[in-house]
Amino acid sequence: MDEIRLIEIKETILSDNENLAGLLRKEMKDKKTFVLNLMSSPGSGKTSLIMHTIERLKARYRIGVIEADIDSIVDAEKIAGLGVKTVQLRTGGFCHLDAAMVKTGLDAFDLDALDLVIIENVGNLVCPAEFDTGAIKNAMILSVPEGDDKPLKYPLMFSICAALVVNKIDYLGLSDFNMELLKERAKKLNKDIKIFEVSCKNGNGLDVWTDWLIAQISAFLS
């Protein structure tokens, strides 16, 4: 039998991506721009959470948004309507963002004029967890209708996020969703994860979320 050469393509790609992500984080530190990478399944409320966050923080920070979740620019228009700089990355069906794509988005901004950039990643709980975007912090949304079993199915996503925003708490009681069980499962994967219970519909819990974000940005800038 002839020799077989075995090449680990995925490891090579992920390792190249991590190197670039590390360089991006260093650049953001130099520019004093905090980058938040927001991930979730489609329809969990990423755009809504971003819009509420902008409303609450735009007097304090100069904000930019990188939109990748959508094929149309409708959501980007909503966000730009709030008076923040918006870059729409048209991914055309790609399942995640990598550091190179985020760099393309960041390069379109004048980073000296921005304190906070929020990335709305592609709606997917699998691939985005594998690719470090170079963000300073990762956060994810899980909406109540998705169920409390998601940490069991997508453990990597819960492991890499500093914050878990449980959205659509106005749906609690309409299903067998068990908040304590969700928290237990998430903490088992990531004991330091901060969990926020919010409703983007009625605004409940959003101040606690933005207070946390402000604290993260202050710690980063100090």
Next chain:
Amino acid sequence: MDEIRLIEIKETILSDNENLAGLLRKEMKDKKTFVLNLMSSPGSGKTSLIMHTIERLKARYRIGVIEADIDSIVDAEKIAGLGVKTVQLRTGGFCHLDAAMVKTGLDAFDLDALDLVIIENVGNLVCPAEFDTGAIKNAMILSVPEGDDKPLKYPLMFSICAALVVNKIDYLGLSDFNMELLKERAKKLNKDIKIFEVSCKNGNGLDVWTDWLIAQISAFLS
């Protein structure tokens, strides 16, 4: 409303990939190495077709195989057992090969010692069609049990292939698969596509396929 910058990520990635694929094709021309990119759904018979092709051509050409379809190395071992050089690209779940991954595979060979490299692409009719691998020719397999409607569902794949190998013709008559309708649909997308009817199980039609491949390689080398 603030400005929205729209960036076509997919076009940038595909255009970078095409540039690299063009460079690879030029290098293969210099090295006089014909590269065939073989694509299909999972289970259509890529590994079987490659093994039959090797058996028929190994006295004529020095052959190498780049295996990407599988996570285990079992298929690679089968192929290496035929006495050809084999590179196993462990893609770890990626849905396609791009030119950079193929380059990694080709770089693992001594191309001066090879006349023909066959790439077994990832089993998928969608993404592999979008990424030029740098191969000299693309071929695809459709197996009879998959149905004659596949050109309607995956038009790009049929459009970019020089050859369509219809495998498992021993299954004809067991379903409503209509060979003439399939051919008509494929030719409508790609009037120059060569269609071969084969059975990797009993060997029917394989000589016609390898005669075509020999003619392609001769034309390439002349």
